[in-house]
């Protein structure tokens with residue numbers, strides 16, 4: 001299975017990265033619809049597109065408004081946006097307010113079900129994360145392969161969600177801040193390097209790819225990768241258009 005990172009930062013785009021958007025082209029699945037969403041068009045090969053939102057903060061939903069161009073002249077028969085009911089309501093009442101984006105999007109909306117079957121014999125489940133307004137993490141399982149996407153939460157050893165991501169082949173986890181900004185991670189409901197690496201180790205995942213990296217830091221390594229690798233060696237920095245096979 002191939003995962004493409006279409007947006008690997010949070011908050012706002014910078015010269016290198018767009019905001020949260022991941023895609024599994026073979027099965028027509030998109031996780032979050034940040035500004036990287038415009039790139040879905042280049043990877044779209046399925047007749048159905050399912051978009052799962054972790055929450056409704058702008059850096060995860062702004063790209064929903066790009067759907068007209070994403071789908072233009074594509075043979076897509078159905079597009080569905082899945083999220084928790086309060087997040088769907090926020091998108092419909094606020095993002096799609098007539099003064100902000102006055103056209104109904106070419107998609108339908110579904111409250112996130114407990115377990116959702118996926119093409120190729122897979123299933124998607126979700127679990128709660130601690131973040132202002134609430135967020136959910138996703139776990140996707142197919143026979144013989146699995147991944148989890150955990151963003152917009154404060155990582156800590158002993159976090160409840162570790163049980164939900166245990167043993168996945170691939171963990172995509174946010175790491176907005178370097179360790180010296182741990183106080184900001186705590187304040188804003190985001191993560192810094194050392195606790196994320198500890199979570200990956202505690203969950204016994206196969207590999208860890210870090211996303212939702214601080215867009216204000218222009219260095220190629222905004223979070224201190226060697227710090228993470230000292231705890232969990234199979235750690236990589238995510239980057240836009242990075243393709244990951246798992």
Ligand SMILES: [Zn+2]
Nearest residue numbers: 010011059152
């Ligand atoms: Zn975010």
Ligand SMILES: [Zn+2]
Nearest residue numbers: 055057131152
């Ligand atoms: Zn958020």
